[in-house]
Amino acid sequence: MTAPVQQFKRQAEVLTHDLRHREIIQTALGKYAVVRDKNRGAFQDYQSARQAAAETKWEAINHLDKHLEQLVSKLEARGTKVHWASTGDQAREIIQKILREKKARSIIKSKAMTSEEIHLNHALEEEGFEVVESDLGEFIVQLKKETPYHIVFPAMHLTRGEIRDLFNKELAANATDNPEELTMVARRVMRQKYITADIGFTGANFAIAETGMISITENEGNARLTAALPKTMITLVGIEKVLPRLEDLALFLPMLATSGTGQPLTCYNTMYSGPRQPGEPDGPEEWHVVLLDNRRSELLADPEQRDALHCIRCGACLNVCPIFRNVGGHTYGTTYSGPIGSVITPHLRGLDEWKHLSYSSSLCGACTETCPVKIDLAHHLLQNRRNSVQKKSSPAWKLGFELMNFVFKRPGFYEFVAPLGRAAQKLHPMIAGKAFDPAFPWTKTRSAPKIAKQTFKEWWRERG
Amino acid sequence: MTVSLFIPCFVDLLYPKVGISIVQILERLGHKIDFAEELNCCGQPAFNSGYWDEARELAAPVVKRLKNAEAVVIASGSCGAMLKVFYPQLFAGTELETDAKKLSSKCFEFSDFLVTKLGVTDLGAKFPAKVTFHDGCHGLRELGIKRSPRALLEKVQGLQLVEMKEEICCGFGGTFAAKFPMISTAMGDVKCAQAAETGADYIISNDSSCLMHIQGLLEKQGKKLKTIHLAEVLTSR
DSSP states (O other): OOOHHHHHHHHHHHHHTOHHHHHHHHHHHHHHHHHHHHHHTTSSOHHHHHHHHHHHHHHHHHTHHHHHHHHHHHHHHTTOEEEEESSHHHHHHHHHHHHHHTTOOEEEEOOOHHHHHTTHHHHHHHTTOEEEEOSHHHHHHHHTTOOOSSSSOTTTTSOHHHHHHHHHHHSOOOOOSOHHHHHHHHHHHHHHHHHHOSEEEEOOSEEETTTTEEEEEESSSHHHHHHHSSSEEEEEEEGGGEESOGGGHHHHHHHHHHHHTSOSSOSEEEEEOOSOOTTOSSSOSEEEEEEEOTTHHHHHTOTTTGGGGGOOOOOHHHHHOHHHHHHOSGGGOSSSOHHHHHHHHHHHHOHHHHTHHHHSOOOOOHHHHHOTTOOOHHHHHHHHHHHHHHHOOOHHHHHHHHHHHHHHTOHHHHTTHHHHHHHHHHHGGGTTTSTTOTTHHHHTTSOOOOOOSSOHHHHHHHHO | OEEEEEOOHHHHHTOHHHHHHHHHHHHHTTOEEEEOTTOOOOSHHHHHTTOHHHHHHHHHHHHHHHTTOSEEEESOHHHHHIIIIIHHHHTTTSTTHHHHHHHHTTEEEHHHIIIIISOOOOOOOEEEEEEEEEOOHIIIIISOOSHHHHHHHHTSEEEEEOOOSOOOOOSOTTTHHHHSHHHHHHHHHHHHHHHHHTTOSEEEESOHHHHHHHHHHHHHTTOSOEEEEHHHHHTOO
8 A cells, every 4th residue: 555645745746737627726716715805804803703713612622521521411411312432433333333223224414524534434335325425515526436625615626517427427417517407416316315314414513512502504405404304313523513602603603604615604504402302393303423532632632732623624724725726635635634634634643644744835824824713733734743753753854954954053164065066056957957966856847046156155254 | 223134044155145235225224234154044944844953953053142132134034933933932941942032022034124123114226127026924924024025115116016816825835845846836836827917027025935946937937027035126226
């Protein structure tokens, strides 16, 4: 198996040269930026709103134990069955056990990145269950046998024409690339699935401790149908999704929508507080909430980076990230891509294997600047780099920096850098841009800067 | 005032005119230059690569040499961010922590020093050209410098500034440019395209490291667009 770093570099090489792909992403995200900025303007003071959101998340995460206990007791009080899963394996086993007990065959799902994180669909399909994604973007990538391209826009890398071809091939549709028409194709398939599914599976955007509610925001109404029609509902929630109070949603729902899609609010915002109660005419008969840790508590134990648990999965950092915009979501090879993925994947899946994501950043800080809950993303990339070197340094890089230090700390040696550089540069044009040029990573696409005829220090000394 | 000047290695070796211009401007304004000649590097390459012990080896002499300065001017937003923002983190819990914080409070990126510390914007420069301005990310987001370079450019005679449509990284990123050259180059292409869209003849920046990367791309591609450091524009007559 290829190491993730090789996989990343190979894919990045391909996609950075795919100008069509780059154009699709830049255009989509350019449109997002325009509406996002417009709707940020609808906040009385957007920067204060960010500060308030960050503080609420600090409170939620710093007292996570207390909030989780409260959440669970409120959920259980209305008859919800709550399960604790320390690992992805455990979460899958819990869910599979429920499915077996219910003798379920088919599952309709609304969008849940946590289920991607634990590779749920794959495990369920292996066992013979039918799993259907009901979010349109997720439905498309599922048909294409791909993972979501982006936390919020799973199919943003596909054009209407590609989706038309996919639907015509996989669903025997006879559609044009008209968006309404394509949506109706998906809708016809899904409506049947909602009615026949044994299980409705959802994720969660927020979990309200005070009232024991799960908040789901969406634009298609698919999560509502997923939750309302099947007899049994299962919700998988990362433990960091907790908010202390119901009123916190007044800030977080518009914050999530504006950061996520640029909307003032998403079209449907629903709070689920329990299964069907006595006397109620509809709703699932049973509701299982699975709380997923999967190394989140290890991140909580890291005083430098625990604010990464503030993340509301809005994808805003991906949208502004110049690396994401040039290499795309799949290149990362992770569930969570972009800056937040580069920060948390080493914590969730191991630093050794995933540290390259922290290095593949120019540290421009656009992510930190846009994050609605003020996660110190760019600096966390630096900390991941430091931590990986502390665990295992590269002998070549270490030697390089030691040599550099040796020269830079000794003016007598540093004086020779300019004359030696000038001599080397006389010969360099012969090999510049060729594969055996030691500076090839630079000179392949860039001309090399020239050592000046007179350096600053030479000038300074000359003027006396 | 005595202004201590920190000239990073790439300005010394590759872009001496930037340093010379800074000296000329500050001296013309009546300030005395204390050039820290024995310093060559702030330690950022090692720091950004995760080699904090090695970074401290270069950074410690910087802290010791400059901690008692009246003001420190740095000829690069990126090195400026290293001294001002990252030294206190790098030396946290060490015996130099207090000195690093003391130094931090006196550090200024060159354009910001002129505008916010000295209150100077008009240097009598003349540069008849259509230009666009590239904000180095460290200067922009770590140091929060956006207005100062523009305030200086506004007063340059004959200069017409056209902004690019986005504040976006040029893709240099230090060792990133060599470790992930394909991504760095793609980012640079996006930047150059946005600069070209403005119709400018020059990309001006207050960071030579970004310009080294941008100029390298433009030259290799045979583009007409040129790059120049802000300090050189401010000494043009």
